[in-house]
Amino acid sequence: MMKDDCIFCKLANGVFDTNVIYEDGDFTVILDVNPATRGHALILPKEHYANIYELDDETAGKAFRLAKKLSTQMTEKLNCDGFNILQNNGEAAGQTVFHFHMHLIPRYKDDKALLQWKPGKPSEDELKALRDMLKTN
Ligand code: AMP
Numbered sequence: 001m002m003k004d005d006c007i008f009c010k011l012a013n014g015v016f017d018t019n020v021i022y023e024d025g026d027f028t029v030i031l032d033v034n035p036a037t038r039g040h041a042l043i044l045p046k047e048h049y050a051n052i053y054e055l056d057d058e059t060a061g062k063a064f065r066l067a068k069k070l071s072t073q074m075t076e077k078l079n080c081d082g083f084n085i086l087q088n089n090g091e092a093a094g095q096t097v098f099h100f101h102m103h104l105i106p107r108y109k110d111d112k113a114l115l116q117w118k119p120g121k122p123s124e125d126e127l128k129a130l131r132d133m134l135k136t137n
């Protein structure tokens with residue numbers, strides 16, 4: 001289902017014109033209008049899901065398969081040196097458009113396009129307590 005006030009619903013379903021680089025029954029892939037690097041693209045499901053928590057397993061699987069296929073092809077075409085797949089959920093994580101999307105970000109040597117995180121230094125005990133809390137099947 002499309003959500004009336006969602007810009008990515010409109011872009012993914014051809015209501016608004018944009019730069020589409022791939023389309024199938026489930027997804028539209030468009031060029032980011034404010035790219036981090038040359039070739040930065042966004043995988044948009046045609047259905048509206050606000051974030052990864054709402055996404056169904058089948059669409060999640062298809063999205064990652066598509067990310068693999070396109071990142072491989074784009075690396076060849078752009079001759080980039082590396083590739084980031086980025087996916088933000090929630091304002092605290094940097095999400096600004098609340099329709100699930102995956103960023104395909106080609107990387108070029110020394111482009112300094114994305115901030116790296118500052119590595120933490122948890123104690124062994126903290127790590128073990130976290131492991132016990134998060135462990136799942
Ligand atoms: P996020 O911060 O993960 O929600 O990413 C949203 C991305 O959507 C940003 O990289 C924006 O540059 C991009 N964006 C926002 N509006 C448009 C648009 N109309 N067409 C293409 N990309 C867009």
Ligand code: ZN
Nearest residue numbers: 006009048099
């Ligand atoms: Zn939407």
